């Protein structure tokens with residue numbers, strides 16, 4: 421360090437002068453932005469404005485028979501953006517959303533007007549209150565609320581729930597609009613519809629949408645963290661976490677994964693028959709293209725077992741033992757004969773050393789029982805885990821023990837058993853890690869034997885078929901971005917005659 425002011429200090433004072441000069445300008449911009457924001461808010465929360473702007477073409481003056489919503493017209497951009505966002509996020513945006521008038525509409529005011537309204541239940545709101553706010557006559561709204569309640573049974577609609585209305589203004593009663601239909605879809609697979617009959621009474625119907633799986637692929641390129649790159653490419657966060665975890669047994673992310681490297685994940689989404697995604701995607705398989713190799717993982721559930729990830733050879737990605745019992749570390753001394761740094765003579769180094777900052781958590785390399793935990797001569801603060809009758813691991817020079825670590829307790833793979841330190845005979849903070857087989861120390865880095873479960877027996881043929889299928893789909897399945905952006909088939913306000921046979925999903 422020196423006594424001179426650093427260049428960064430000087431530039432800092434220059435910056436603050438510039439800021440002082442611009443402050444009035446920034447302030448003015450802020451005021452304008454606030455004013456504009458206020459205007460937009462008032463507009464959005466005024467249902468009358470929404471009503472006025474949502475004039476739609478009038479039907480033929482005669483029969484009000486099958487009512488067809490204008491959803492079949494080309495969707496405005498806002499709607500398709502919502503679809504891309506998925507079924508749930510879309511709700512937040514909706515508020516009082518409106519469709520632009522059909523360009524084909526006759527500019528002359530029609531004799532009777534139909535228009536759509538999308539309203540949202542506010543805190544403490546009821547459907548009846550909402551209808552009262554838009555001047556629906558008392559008798560109508562009582563009937564509608566009652567019919568809806570019989571469908572919902574004891575269930576209550578949540579605050580923020582979107583209510584879709586098809587309205588009609590009658591020329592003789594311009595201040596008392598009619599509700600032609602009201603629909604609400606509290607779950608993607610369930611829609612409740614109340615619609616007006618010719619005689620002025622209301623009917624209630626429940627529409628069930630079939631939910632079925634759809635396999636899609638997401639391809640991406642590492643730009644920043646692998647997880648963020650996946651989310652940016654359209655994969656759900658949970659699937660990326662699973663993907664990274666499945667890869668982490670085999671891949672050294674720091675050394676092998678560079679920016680720009682490509683990956684593919686295969687997902688199973690759940691989609692309703694009208695195209696709403698109810699589950700953004702469960703990870704089925706994934707592929708990561710590294711500098712020198714490609715690592716592939718396949719989800720598989722062996723008979724009587726749980727879901728796990730396997731490589732295409734049918735070996736579980738999970739090793740019985742972690743490669744390194746720490747997250748961030750550097751191998752500094754290997755197993756074998758060496759000059760001892762303190763004692764000064766040649767001796768067997770019975771383990772491997774990983775250097776890491778003091779306090780770095782040390783993880784149990786495998787599941788087992790604590791055999792020793794405490795000070796142990798030159799080893800300093802030391803933990804020994806017994807994994808099987810034959811196999812044990814030991815961790816030395818810790819600064820302190822992990823929570824609850826004492827002889828006799830069970831530990832799981834990956835549990836924190838202590839923290840890096842420099843206790844005992846040590847020249848600086850590091851972990852000395854030993855692997856014991858049959859009571860003898862062996863090289864931990866050479867222990868690849870029998871450490872993975874493999875698919876076998878009756879499972880093998882099934883695994884191989886599934887693995888071939890997934891590898892093929894990772895190249896050929898439709899891209900998630902394409903299918904998610906596809907607009908759903910046009911809906912009608914008429915519930916299908918038989919709710920058990922809803923519309924067939926559009927092919928992919």
Ligand SMILES: [Zn+2]
Nearest residue numbers: 771772773852
């Ligand atoms: Zn050592």
